[in-house]
Amino acid sequence: MAAKRIIHWRNVIKPASGGASYKDDSKKIIRFVRMGCANRPFFHIVVAEQRTDQHMPVIEQVGSYDPLPNERNQKLVAFNFERIQHWLARGVNLTDPVAELLGLSGYLPIHPRTYMTAWRNRIKAKEESKEKN
Template sequence: MSIPLALASGTGRFYKHSAKIIRFARHGCTNRPFFHIVVMERRKAQHQPVIEQLGTYDPFPNEHEEHLVAFNFERIRYWLGNGAHLSTPVAELLGIAGLLPIHPRTYMTAWRNRRAAEEAAAKASESGADANKAPESKEGGSGTS
């Protein structure tokens, strides 16, 4: 009789030569996701038994506006050394964490956010300038003092 393993240690069987992938497995509630970073066989669905859990990721910011991420870098290096592939979201997180080069999509997201902030600041300054001009035009008829 075998003792069942804890879920975090992984319960899935794996074949030595099958393709592995490090990816997210979604947990949590409706409208409140929480992700485990896991190693599993590439062709399996995300809720199938995993080989090993390598970390966690909470996409919602906490009270300090931080996204909480935990990695087991030693095991991630082990699996990458054994030929495991990475999903794009996990590659982005590992790039931000400094284990891998920064993913190009991270650069594009930062560029879009920066451009949107600049446009919002420009609109706010224009509306502020319009608000300053509006009372002057209402007070005096000619606008000169």
């Protein structure tokens, strides 16, 4: 008597484009994951699946960002550019905040939102200087 073969649904159902299972074809993204306390945010820059929650396990951490200035008025950023280049070569997308940081670091072209933020800051500084005078 022949053994009964059990077929699992993952082996049968394939994505419309063909190829491997859905899990293998899922999109990846480089994004922030918020850490730290309520009034002291700190961000890890990670590669994760696009549809997962920010507190789910990530694929790899490729950097960190501390948005609050330290005693020298510096915002600290650390990148692993080799790993970022590896993931970008594999077709991973970037979120806008991460693209802005990579543009400011000189790795990518400067993001258009960076120019708009600088323009708004200049206008705000001019208005504040007029109010003081």
